[in-house]
Amino acid sequence: MVNAESPDAEHSTLGRAIARLVDSCGTDIAMKWRKKTGVLCHDKHLIPAMGKPHSGRWDTESDAVLWYLLRLYITGNLVMAHIPVGATPLGDKERRRNQEILDQAQLRGVTAVVDQQQSGAPCDGWVRIKAAGMCERLTFKDTHRGTSHFSMDGVEFTPHVEGDRGIPLEIGNSDITRTLAHLRQYGAVVRWPYGSDNMILLTLHGDVKVMGLDAFFAKDMRANVDKTQSLVLGITSAMDEALYVSQISDALFDLPPEVAADREFELRVAAIMAARLVRAIPIAMFVHVDRKITGHSGPPTRMVSEENGVTKVVSRGVTVYAKAAGPQHDCADPMALKLESPPGPYSQLGARLRAASPSGLIAVPPTIARSYLRTAVGNCDIEELHVLFEAVDELQRQGLEPSAAT
Numbered sequence: 001m002v003n004a005e006s007p008d009a010e011h012s013t014l015g016r017a018i019a020r021l022v023d024s025c026g027t028d029i030a031m032k033w034r035k036k037t038g039v040l041c042h043d044k045h046l047i048p049a050m051g052k053p054h055s056g057r058w059d060t061e062s063d064a065v066l067w068y069l070l071r072l073y074i075t076g077n078l079v080m081a082h083i084p085v086g087a088t089p090l091g092d093k094e095r096r097r098n099q100e101i102l103d104q105a106q107l108r109g110v111t112a113v114v115d116q117q118q119s120g121a122p123c124d125g126w127v128r129i130k131a132a133g134m135c136e137r138l139t140f141k142d143t144h145r146g147t148s149h150f151s152m153d154g155v156e157f158t159p160h161v162e163g164d165r166g167i168p169l170e171i172g173n174s175d176i177t178r179t180l181a182h183l184r185q186y187g188a189v190v191r192w193p194y195g196s197d198n199m200i201l202l203t204l205h206g207d208v209k210v211m212g213l214d215a216f217f218a219k220d221m222r223a224n225v226d227k228t229q230s231l232v233l234g235i236t237s238a239m240d241e242a243l244y245v246s247q248i249s250d251a252l253f254d255l256p257p258e259v260a261a262d263r264e265f266e267l268r269v270a271a272i273m274a275a276r277l278v279r280a281i282p283i284a285m286f287v288h289v290d291r292k293i294t295g296h297s298g299p300p301t302r303m304v305s306e307e308n309g310v311t312k313v314v315s316r317g318v319t320v321y322a323k324a325a326g327p328q329h330d331c332a333d334p335m336a337l338k339l340e341s342p343p344g345p346y347s348q349l350g351a352r353l354r355a356a357s358p359s360g361l362i363a364v365p366p367t368i369a370r371s372y373l374r375t376a377v378g379n380c381d382i383e384e385l386h387v388l389f390e391a392v393d394e395l396q397r398q399g400l401e402p403s404a405a406t
Contacts, residue, residue, distance in 0.1 A: 027063040068217075170191050290319070
């Protein structure tokens with residue numbers, strides 16, 4: 001654990017080590033997560049709770065630390081809980097008013113004290129949680145079919161007894177390395193970010209709580225030695241998929257449940273068709289869901305076309321664009337792949353998620369694309385057969401023989 005007298009130096013050292021572990025592929029996906037703080041795959045308060053630089057400028061090291069906190073979060077080693085306040089915090093000079101807001105909130109089982117002097121203090125205040133409560137835990141497991149299954153459950157939080165003061169409280173903007181420092185020293189931190197009417201408790205859980213953050217990180221470093229089985233690439237791939245799932249969910253969010261379910265099925269069928277047609281891993285696969293189309297009647301009519309090597313499948317408000325590409329390609333634009341130099345792995349160049357782009361396109365990450373391809377060529381589980389049969393039937397109706405697309 002960190003020396004309490006010099007946390008800044010200690011957490012800066014770990015920050016640099018994390019940057020070496022994560023490398024560019026991790027910092028890229030961390031940047032995507034912090035730019036998509038409203039997506040449904042994670043609570044919109046999560047990224048602000050983890051931190052935001054006082055300057056507002058994220059650098060490579062900050063994104064690397066964010067990646068590592070996300071790594072802890074999606075594997076269930078970092079859990080979170082909301083403490084409703086009912087009001088957003090004021091600036092640093094309004095410490096007395098911030099204390100009044102917290103007092104007026106009548107927090108149940110929670111005592112929050114804002115440091116009124118903050119002269120060299122390690123944090124903005126302290127929070128004591130007097131009774132056990134529930135935290136949200138996100139976990140994922142690899143299905144070994146190129147996709148991950150995410151689930152959310154609750155775990156019990158037992159009050160910390162670290163000294164008499166409790167858990168550090170950070171109000172407003174706070175560098176993410178400071179969040180890391182508090183987690184190392186205290187195992188938990190409470191954030192009250194600007195714009196949030198909740199305080200957010202972040203606390204270590206599971207193996208990292210038992211081992212301590214330093215020992216857990218050292219274990220990750222050892223596990224990442226073999227780059228062909230890279231921990232970083234595996235976790236980054238899962239983060240990519242979590243963003244993709246959230247984007248699809250967001251596209252279907254305001255539709256009636258029966259329409260959303262039908263549209264989701266149509267998306268899978270269209271994507272499998274595209275995977276067969278491009279004859280290779282469709283690393284450049286993009287989806288557009290038209291939310292204006294709210295229903296349908298009769299059997300689906302799917303249109304397949306090709307332009308400049310890009311396969312386009314359209315049906316019931318779902319449009320899938322796909323193009324065969326290798327790891328040396330960038331898929332930022334479905335209609336015009338461009339070379340990047342030097343070429344990188346799929347996780348770096350293959351998953352440019354663009355849910356908020358002007359075109360409204362959603363990029364399918366390589367893990368999903370590989371899964372679609374395996375299903376399309378027949379390597380699928382029994383529960384996926386109905387989707388494959390539907391895709392093959394439609395290919396035949398369109399006059400395209402499946403054997404020609406494999």
